Amino acid sequence: MAKKPENLTFEESLCELERIVSELEQGDVSLDDALKQFERGIKLVRTSQSKLEQAQQKVAILMTDNENDSLTPFAPEVE
Template identity: 60%
Template sequence: MTSKKKNENLSFEQSLQELESIVSQMEQGDLELDQALQQFERGIMLARNSQAKLSEAEQKVKILMQQQGTQQLVDFEQDNQDE
């Protein structure tokens, strides 16, 4: 439960920075199995938290754009496929 609260208090940038640190540690291969599993679990929680924050930000942008009467957002992948 403490880790969950810790995740919720981190900004997107802080979560990403910690996730990059975890990946770096795991890539080095110096962690014991238990430590690697704990870091992997922490990384999954950070990734989920980051994805939730991105989704929340996207929703806020959509709402603001609708309020302004501007065009709808288009997924980035769709833009690339047209080129």
């Protein structure tokens, strides 16, 4: 069974998305399987986007000039 998208690394998600796109582009997939793969792809995109946003926020915090600022844990938005 495939891992849940939130348990994959960003890189693993990208590799799986590439595989899904490749299989769908070939057109040898039944409609039901294509829909399942499309749904999985959407979940992978959403979790990957969330991971990117978290990374961007961390970089922005680290790049601030104010040395008196303290880092606080990031709380991602719940969808």
